[in-house]
Amino acid sequence: MSAPALHPMRVTVTTRRPGTADGHIFVAPYNLSRPVGQTGSLIVDDSGSPVWFRPLSYSNLQNADFRVQRYRDPRTHRSQPVLTWWQGSLAIPPWYTNLPGGAPEPGGCYYVYDDHYHLLRTVFARHGFNADEHEFLLTRRGTALFIASKPVPMDLTRYGGPRNGAIEDSEVQEVDLATGKLVFSWDMLRHVDPAYSEVPASDASSSGGVWDAYHMNSIDEDSEGHLLVSARNMWAVYDITRKTGGIVWQLGGRKSDFTFGPDAEFFWQHDARFRPGHRISMFDDGCCNEPNPPEQQSHGLILEIDPHTRRATAARTYYHAPGLYSASQGDTQGLPRAHEFIGWGQESYYSEYSGAGNSEGQGARNLLYDARMPGSDISYRAFRHAWTGKPYYPPSAAARTTGGRSTVYASWNGSTETRAWQVLAGRDPRSLRVVVGRTPRTGFETAVPTAVRGPYFQVRALDARGKILGRSTVVALPR
Structure with a gap:
């Protein structure tokens, strides 16, 4: 009654036990067909009630990667909590068929909002690339790291694709927030052979002749200047040194530098992150992409990486009950007290687990919180963050x-x-x-x-x- 322009989706909470981490839940609901409620950026509490909602003007405009980060003000050099997200349109039929499914259309950007919900910064991709929905990271250096994408014309016949085709290239870009200048870039096409992709080049026939060989979908950075880059369609995660741009090692895929212990292999993964020690977390989609049959049930995964023996073992896994098979998207977020928050990507759930996790077929074990979005509404990622909002506008x-x-x-x-x-x-x-x-x-x-x-x-x-x-x-x- 008091805010008649707001029509957010209605979230159904299915499990709510004591002991969850503090904070609100951050999602950016949209739908591959017909959304229930408006698309936009949404903060909800543990009961599923909206806290803040910023709706978008039409349903084929999306937000993604909506979360809380720390922003270093270039004038005062002070750090403050902010909201960040990507906004644009994705290549989703029937609206767009000129690019591989899920690729960003031209015109997207990233937003940074303060705790009064004022716009602080708008960030764009550079030198002909499109701002990509998959990643936007603020650094302590006063810069933003993000993924940028564009189709690069290429003869794909040697890969089994069209002669007058293109490859959807991905680039890590870093922009200085004070000046807007590009200060670092790393181009995947220059460093990784697309011949090892798990997606055949013949798939380009359904996306305007553009082959999605890589599908870079996350970036992380450690204190030593290494970048962790995930390429979904390579089934691989790469450790890259910023100094030279060289690949230190590849985890997974056809040219993996590591062997795997039981339950450690992953497929079609998202959201690879450095964890303390020699650990890496990710969301293992694990399934559902033709022509390959389903490989395994989707789950959160934390791997122990031995740099000497070059072997990866499963330290923790986080499965859902009932079991889910998510064809795309998803994330695994580390929370205080070793809890993990899982966004289930193309499945309409988000969940929180205590530290020990669980195994396949035991998804209810150590489950503290679970909620389902309505219909087939989904969110690319889901997060839990502490947030204090002080609107500049009145009640x-x-x-x-x-x-x-x-x-x-x-x-x-x-x-x-x-x-x-x-x-x-x-x-x-x-x-x-x-x-x-x-x-x-x-x-x-x-x-x-x-x-x-x-x-x-x-x-x-x-x-x-x-x-x-x-x-x-x-x-x-x-x-």
Whole structure:
């Protein structure tokens, strides 16, 4: 009632046990066919209630990689928490068939918003590449690392593809946020032979002649200047040194430098991350891509990497109950107390597990939290983050009357500090008095009944101590 332009999806919480990590949940819902609710960037609490929602104007515009990061202000050099995400259009039939499925169309960008929901920075890809939805990382150096993609014309006949084809190239780009200048780049086509792709070049016939040989989908950086790059369609993760751009080692794929222990092999993976010690985490999609049959059930995976013996072993695995087979997307996020938060990609779930994890067929073990998005709505990644939102705009209010009693509706999109509402009323909009002193906040919108007929009303948002955080405009009962 108080925010009629907002129509976020309704999340169903299926498991909620004590002991979850603190924070809200961050998703960017969209749909490969028909969405339930608006697409956009959405923060929800553990009950599934919206906390902040920024809807998009039409359904084939998407957000992705929506999360909290630290931003170093180039003027003050101070660090602050911010929201970041990608925005653009993806090559999803029937809207676009000119690129491989899931590739970014031209025109996308990355946004950085502060805790008042002000836009701080807009970041674009450089030298002819398109901003890619798969990764956007802020660094302590005041830069942004991200993936950029573009089709490069190429004769693909030696790979089994068309003569007048192209390859969807991916590049790691780093931009200085103060100047907008490109300070580093690493091009996959220059360093990795596409002949070892698990996707045949003949697939280009269904995507405008463009072959998605690599499908780079994550970047991570360690303290020693190494980059960890995941290429989904190579079934491989690469350790790259920034100094020379050389590949230190390849994990997985047809040219792997490592052997694998039981349950350690992965396929079609996403979200490869450095972990403390010699560990790497990822989301192992593991399945569902033709012409290859399903290989294994999708799951979160933490690998122990022995740099001397060049052997990878499964340290932890995180499966869902019921078992899921996610054809694309997904992430595995490390949380405090060794918890793991799993976004299930093309399956409409997100979950939290305690540290020990579980094994295939035992997905309910160590499960602390599980929620499902409606219909076939999905989010490329899902995260849990601590976040304090202090909107620069005022709270919203609406008033209705039924049977001689008035109900005032109060909400404040994005406020995480509001704990209660105060209602004011009066016959004149310039002389209102408090008629309801304190009503606890009950979800995104709180309905406050009152016998006072107004007809003018205003709401005040209160924090835990009763301090006024913000005031709505004055609203009147409909005539």
